[in-house]
Amino acid sequence: MSASEAGPFLKIEGVSKSFGSFQAVRDVSLTVEKGEIFALLGGSGCGKTTLLRMLAGFEEPTSGRIFLDGRDMAGVPPWNRPVHMMFQSYALFPHMTVAKNVAYGLKHEKMTRAERDARVAEMLDLVQLTPFAGRKPHQISGGQRQRVALARALARQPKLLLLDEPLAALDKKLREHTQFELMSIQARTGVTFIVVTHDQEEAMTLADRIAVMDKGQVKQVGSPTEIYEFPNSRFVAGFIGSITSFEARVTGREDGLLAVEVPAFGTRVMARDVAGVTEGQAVTLALRPEKLTISKDRPEGPNAVEGMVKDLAYFGKDSLYRISLPSGALVQAHAVNARRGTEAARVADWDDRVWLGFDPGAAIVLAE
Amino acid sequence: MAGSRLSRWFDRKGWSDLIVGAPYIWLLVFFLLPFLVVVAMSVATKTSTAPPISWGGEVPLVSWEAYARVFGDGLYLRAFLTSVLNAAVAMVLCLLIGYPMALGLVRVAPAWRNILLMLVILPFWTSFLLRVYAWMGLMGRNSWFNGMLTDAWNVLVPVDWAVRSIPMMNTNFAVVLVMVYTYLPFMILPLYASLERLDPTLDEAAMDLGSKPARVFWDVTLPQSIPGIIAGGMLVFIPAAGELVIPTLVGNASSPMIGRVISDEFAQARDWPMASAVAVVLLLMMVVPTMLYSHFQARAEGSK
Amino acid sequence: MKRRPVFLITMLAFGFAFFYIPILSMIVYSFNESRLATVWGGFSTKWYVSLFSNRQVLAALVLSLKIAFISASIATILGTMAGIALARFRAFRGRVMFSGLVTAPLIMPEVITGISSLMFFIMLAEWIGWPAQRGFTTVTLAHITFSMVFVTTVVQARMIQADRAIEEAAMDLGSRPWQVLFDVTLPVIFPAILSGWLLAFTISLDDVVITSFTTGPGSTTLPLLIWSKVKLGVTPDINALATLMVLVVGAGVLIAGIVMNRAAARASADARLAYRANE
Known part of the structure; x- marks a missing residue:
């Protein structure tokens, strides 16, 4: 207990990932505090998604280590990680209703049926989708699908929520509204968010801190103001604003x-x-x-x-x-x-x- | 503890090994192994025992006699040639009939399209044997269809050439006709798939730039449908070349196709080495166009 | 302004006449009174009556359906596994060989598949004493082998289309790979599995060549029965049998078409619902 509270909540230590001869992520070290919204910002192919997938457990680092709440995550398969992901495509199960989608992760928890139903209801309420509980994913709008994906990922109360381009599939008007909603849900649940995005405005509004990535490396880490006002390299200065x-x-x-x-x-x-x-x-x-x-x-x-x-x-x-x-x-x-x-x-x-x-x-x- | 180790192994590797392994082993045992038996048979010696083969006793254990006969005996070479010619003619005719039909399917009103497509697919689901059989009824000497063609023939040609009926059954013509009939959907469907994908605005752009419709077809539509033509051609040629049912029912026994030769060598002459050798050669003959096909397909996908 | 494609429509009409005149002619002649199958001798349904009292035909039909059901079901399980493996496991040992094995039966001429299966079963009986006799079991084994690759083709195509992220999402939410398979993958690709099964069933039910090589005494399937009769020429009772088979399949395809149209209508209704939900 004391060990986990002493160190940072999430610690990425010299992580690299190669696919064949291609180095997707090079020697990345980061720390993320509990309850933070942390953004990984960069263009396509900068390694941000690979880094996210390593956190979720879909990829194993070629070298380096990841600690979550003091626990080394090496060799822990995705299904055993207290980390959940909101996929860019939302990846809702098309053959299940909204409520079943949200309940899916809970079937691996030791809960009674009543407890499970209560949790699903609570989650649907959190994302304001209670009236749509019985609909299938293709019967609701894009914005609602995004909220189902969020509720589903939050239902098991993860220590860490990974959001892969959470707003990319929404149209511009909905995006602004959803941004603030995401922030308020994060504040209410207290879950640590890691957001991957290529959109600098999205990163600036959502995140407490941003890591700007390029060619598999982290170029700068800081608050939105620090990144904007005090960029440390031509790349960061040119990428933001x-x-x-x-x-x-x-x-x-x-x-x-x-x-x-x-x-x-x-x-x-x-x-x-x-x-x-x-x-x-x-x-x-x-x-x-x-x-x-x-x-x-x-x-x-x-x-x-x-x-x-x-x-x-x-x-x-x-x-x-x-x-x-x-x-x-x-x-x-x-x-x-x-x-x-x-x-x-x-x-x-x-x-x-x-x-x-x-x-x-x-x-x-x-x-x- | 052992149980949890087992379940960890199963989660990580076991389940995927099972999914790959089961069909893999099945195909190795029931497909590859039988084929290797055929290859082995083709270099065996015919005997009068049961099963009627042996692998030597004398050195060398293998005998190339069957292969020597495949390439030395005119009968086999003629059978190969007949098969390739029949299949090629059927393929070309399927293309000539199937292409305008596929293009017609793309151009008709959408309300009609689904019904017509279903009408193309419907024969595909009905028994192959019965579709061949249906033509036997039409081609026979006394049938209304033959009678109608005979009348037309007699009107069109000089009196000296008049016939009582047109001999259609048991000819290569009948084989090709029935092949075209049974394999036409295999040509139409890939053609339709490749034509449907084409952007109609390209046609309009070409016409807008001053091309006449025939020219547009030649310059725009045809080149883009080449993958469909190749796919349809392969789907017709490959099964047609190895066909057994059609030549047996409507073909000419004195100039057999290769499928029938294999079957006869095996069942009637009981010459297993010979049947096997012909089979191996036929398969090698199929491999070449198939590899060309996958080469073209890979290139088409690469250029996308 | 738009020109009517007269030539194309003519070709379509010609093509459909070509497709359906032989079948229609066969149907008409199944009601022929005359024993001479190609000469019209008046209307009669007697060939249907004699067909239904023919125990041989009924026994062959039952055997064919049995073989088709069992072989299609096993072929669907094996073929689905192979399709998933090829679409999802990018690199495993022997993958090149495996994809070759899955493609080869598609292009292998039936005669060769037939004699190779027969020689294999005969040699197997020589070596290990099994199968002692050819018949139901050997036919079913051969049918599974050549129809499973059709299932694989259908399933693999569907798997490649499917969003891989939904499987990852299930895994991310705590499901082990085999749970993901049953909870998500199989339900999502179920329509492909079903059409794979139907394809395998039809292929098995229709097969003459491979069955004729791998069967033994006493195991005559319906196509084999027809085959042995048709080799001798056109007969009115085969016309009747053919008519029934064509009508059954035609009705089946028609119903499938209507069901699919309904499904498409439902999908567009759902799309409207989703659109309204947006407002």
Whole structure:
């Protein structure tokens, strides 16, 4: 008991998985706390699903170990793991009713019939599907199927719930609603969720912490804010949100800030200091469009670059500008359309000369 | 403890071994082993004992005599040739009749399609033997069908060529006709399956680009249905080449097909080595088109 | 604007005439008074009466049904196992050989299957004294062997289509592999198993060649009985028997078609229900 409470709830230790010569997962180490919603985020083929399948027990790691609540899961078959999965296709049993689907896992528990019926009723109530208990999966809608899959996976009270692209099969409107529902169900049941997704917005809204994966490796682990505001690599910066990046060189440190020479800007800018970079090192300077200000006059502060509006796209609440710099480089910048009107709404127009400004804190310096 | 170890073994491996093992062993014993017996028989020597074979006593234990006769005796080679020709002609005729029918099935109104498809499948479920038999009734000298054809013939040709009835039974023509009749559904169904998948907008696109319907068929429809043509062709050719029932009932006994030769060597001449050798050669002959077929199929799947 | 495909419709009409005229002719002549089967001599049902009083025909029918039922049932079990194995177990020792063994009976000419089974049974009797006599058992064994691969083909195709995740889901929810098989896999592929059984049953019931090689004295199936009579020529009582068989099968296929249409209608009703549930 004490041993399990001392360590992290889920510990993945140097796990790798190869299929023949293909390395799907490379040396992944992660810890997940009890009650957390943890997201594995990455493009297709990044190894996130393989990692999930190793947690469920469908695949055995080629090397490395997985501990759940202090117990080594090596050699434990899927049917003996206190881990349940919500499949991307939902994988509902087509020949069973909604209630039978939810009850399926419970037949392996030592429970009386009454207890089992009570649990099924409780689960159906949790996902608001009580009126549909007697229907077959093909007689309900996609969103309802998703909730059946959730209720079925939660019915046995797993220690860990794995959700494989839980929202991918839903249409956009339903997806937002379901996101919040998933979060509230997680909060009520207290079960630890691991969500696999390729959708960064989904990961950002759902998860307490995110692991960004690429080519079988975990690139960064952190809260949504950390991942967004302080990406540690060009891959993570580019994968989450949009970004414009430039080659740069560190010239020195001043007032706790990093001075960076950016050839594309033709000038030196100040950026938030990053540990581990040294003077003269080649780095990447990355800027998010919404952190840039656009003005007709030179802005105050250390960072200002002059350019010309090359393109602008009006989205209603905001506009996206593409500013071309004298060096020929292009920068993307967002501006909120605070004022109302046809022309007045825009800060600047095509071919206008404008100044771009940004706070040193908003400039991301990436060594990798 | 032993029990739980057993159940763990069963969960991990035992159950899958059982699922693979049972049909595997069955086929090894009741399919492969009998075939190996045939191969062994083909190099045995005919005797007058029962069973009428022996494997030597003298060195070498095997005798290639049966194979020498298969390739040396014109009777066997002619039988092979007759089989291949009959099967090939039947296959081509099935294609010529079956292709427009399959295309017609795809193009008719959907309400009709299911009924017509059922009408294609229905003969497939009725007894093969009876379908052959039905033609025996039509082809006989005194039948209304033969009479009708005879009348038509007599009207069309000079008086000198007039006949009392057309000799249809016990000819290669009858064999091919009945083969076409019995195997036509095997041609239509794969053709229909491959034509049904085609995107009708492709036709429209081709017509939109200025092609006449006949040209569209040649440029768009036909090339895309080649997998169906090959599948249907194989499904007709392979069983037709080894056919026994049709040549026995309506065929010409003086130019037998190979299936009948095997059966006669075995049952009438009691020459087991000879029957076995012919069987082995026939099977090798079947393997070549089958491998071509799976090669084409693998390529078709690879290109998807 | 759409052109009527006149040529195709003509070919369809011609094709269906080709399919059905011989059968219709046979049906008509089964009511022929004359003993000469191909010359019309007036309407009569006497061949049906003589058919029903023919104990030989009835005995052969019963034997055929018995063999078909037993062989189709065992073939379905073995064929389903093989289909599941080929669709689900990606790599096992001897897989190439196994898939070869499952395909070979499909292309093997029946004559060869027939004589190889017969030689095998004869040699087996020489070596181990079993089977002492050929008949019911040997025919059934041979029928199981060549019809199981048809079941395998049907089941394998269905298994490849089926969502593998539902089997994993059952396993994930605590079921051992064999429980998954009975709880999920078999119920889901049941329609394929059923059509596999029907196929095996029909193939067995229809077989002449393999049966004629593997049977022995006293075990005459219906196709063998017909075969021995038909070899001698066309007779009106065979016309009557053929008519009955065609009508029974026709009715069966028709009923199956109607049931399938109903199922399709139910599926679309379910789809509407699901759509309404969405709102």
